[in-house]
Amino acid sequence: MAFPGARKIATIELRTDRDVAKARSRVSEIMKAKGSRDLMTTRFVTAVSEIARNAATHGKGGRLLVYDMPDPRLIGVECVDEGSGIEDVERAMVDGYSTRQNSLGRGLGGAKRLAKTFTIESTPGKGTVVRMTGICTTR
Amino acid sequence: MTEKVLENTLEALKEDAEGILREWIDQADEDGAKRSDLFSEKEERDQAASMLRAFRLGVRDTSREGDFDLRDEHWADLRGILAEVTHERVERGVLPGEMAAFVLALKTPLFGRLTEKLKGQPDRLIEEVLVVSKAIDAFALYTNEIFIAEREQIIERQRDEMLELSTPVVELWDKVLTLPLIGTLDSLRAQEVMESLLQAIVERQAEVVIVDITGVKTVDTQVAQHLLRTAAAVRLMGARCIISGISPKIAQTMVELGVDVGEVRTRSSIKNALTDALTSVGVAIRSIEDSPRTRK
Numbered sequence: 001m002a003f004p005g006a007r008k009i010a011t012i013e014l015r016t017d018r019d020v021a022k023a024r025s026r027v028s029e030i031m032k033a034k035g036s037r038d039l040m041t042t043r044f045v046t047a048v049s050e051i052a053r054n055a056a057t058h059g060k061g062g063r064l065l066v067y068d069m070p071d072p073r074l075i076g077v078e079c080v081d082e083g084s085g086i087e088d089v090e091r092a093m094v095d096g097y098s099t100r101q102n103s104l105g106r107g108l109g110g111a112k113r114l115a116k117t118f119t120i121e122s123t124p125g126k127g128t129v130v131r132m133t134g135i136c137t138t139r
Numbered sequence: 140m141t142e143k144v145l146e147n148t149l150e151a152l153k154e155d156a157e158g159i160l161r162e163w164i165d166q167a168d169e170d171g172a173k174r175s176d177l178f179s180e181k182e183e184r185d186q187a188a189s190m191l192r193a194f195r196l197g198v199r200d201t202s203r204e205g206d207f208d209l210r211d212e213h214w215a216d217l218r219g220i221l222a223e224v225t226h227e228r229v230e231r232g233v234l235p236g237e238m239a240a241f242v243l244a245l246k247t248p249l250f251g252r253l254t255e256k257l258k259g260q261p262d263r264l265i266e267e268v269l270v271v272s273k274a275i276d277a278f279a280l281y282t283n284e285i286f287i288a289e290r291e292q293i294i295e296r297q298r299d300e301m302l303e304l305s306t307p308v309v310e311l312w313d314k315v316l317t318l319p320l321i322g323t324l325d326s327l328r329a330q331e332v333m334e335s336l337l338q339a340i341v342e343r344q345a346e347v348v349i350v351d352i353t354g355v356k357t358v359d360t361q362v363a364q365h366l367l368r369t370a371a372a373v374r375l376m377g378a379r380c381i382i383s384g385i386s387p388k389i390a391q392t393m394v395e396l397g398v399d400v401g402e403v404r405t406r407s408s409i410k411n412a413l414t415d416a417l418t419s420v421g422v423a424i425r426s427i428e429d430s431p432r433t434r435k
Contacts, residue, residue, distance in 0.1 A: 017325035024323075024357055042357070042388040043395065049359040095397050107360045110396035
């Protein structure tokens with residue numbers, strides 16, 4: 001179970017840039033339905049965009065699962081890919097580090113700062129799982 | 140037994156093709172699947188007749204082989220005609236359900252004739268009705284698949300058109316260009332945006348370029364990267380780049396992401412950006428009262 005007591009409400013396949021856009025608009029819709037404020041939505045959707053793109057490009061495709069959390073003020077997502085995995089997770093989290101030249105290298109670190117909680121598990125050769133929760137409303 | 144499974148259907152089709160055709164169209168009319176408003180009597184009849192002919196040929200070969208599969212070679216004719224008819228009907232605005240209902244209406248005349256032919260042989264009747272039913276259902280489903288495929292083509296085409304439309308470079312004033320970005324800025328679009336922008340700078344001898352991102356919902360690191368690279372390329376061309384339309388929530392998100400815009404000028408609204416741009420090319424916008432009229 002990704003999050004104890006959580007209920008899965010959506011699954012989005014991630015293969016192309018278009019799927020990443022779909023994931024963003026889907027998560028944004030769900031958060032709005034939960035009464036999320038614009039700022040909260042923008043922040044979390046941006047974080048989702050980062051990890052979804054990682055799965056689509058580095059992970060050779062994956063899935064984004066969206067969860068209703070036991071705490072109704074929160075939203076949870078789990079991004080799973082079966083790509084090459086990350087050799088050194090701690091280093092990947094550091095801003096400015098990237099395996100590609102044309103990248104700012106701030107995706108993972110940025111996503112962590114934008115989300116409420118952030119965990120990453122990666123096994124080289126097997127794939128990566130990122131779990132994040134975001135705040136929709138403070139009330 | 141199985142090799143003769145559609146024997147009676149074939150016989151009925153041979154004996155009274157005209158009658159079946161008439162009853163089929165009548166039945167479709169009764170089911171509300173006939174669109175007299177979109178097709179003339181004759182067109183409707185011709186379409187149905189060609190479908191029935193192909194159906195008969197298919198039935199003839201099926202009764203030899205015994206087994207039914209729409210993908211078989213001998214149904215190729217019918218598949219082709221169904222595709223053609225469905226395509227024509229989509230163009231004229233027939234609904235998918237109506238097309239399927241039209242095909243399904245063929246069951247009525249066929250079953251009526253089978254019931255008469257196989258009077259006293261209920262087992263044979265059920266068997267043959269089942270096979271015919273399965274075949275006609277498959278055709279009806281097939282028309283639906285064609286409908287969906289046609290729709291998907293339309294969607295694909297519209298998406299391509301939108302992609303092209305969404306990178307318009309507009310000349311606001313002499314030497315001032317603007318590029319309003321809308322939607323998502325993935326790598327493909329970013330490349331197109333960059334190309335059309337740089338080309339326009341050369342053509343219009345632009346000095347200032349305003350890239351407006353009011354219509355961009357999410358600015359993640361990739362989008363930020365594309366924007367900064369575009370700005371850098373614009374600078375290399377000797378023009379200045381102003382990024383406008385950064386909303387408070389996007390500004391806060393970009394700070395958290397750790398995106399540094401460096402020397403790139405940013406403005407919250409396109410209005411401010413335009414004022415800036417005009418000033419730098421030595422022009423200003425004033426209200427009419429302030430300026431003396433040059434003409435009477």
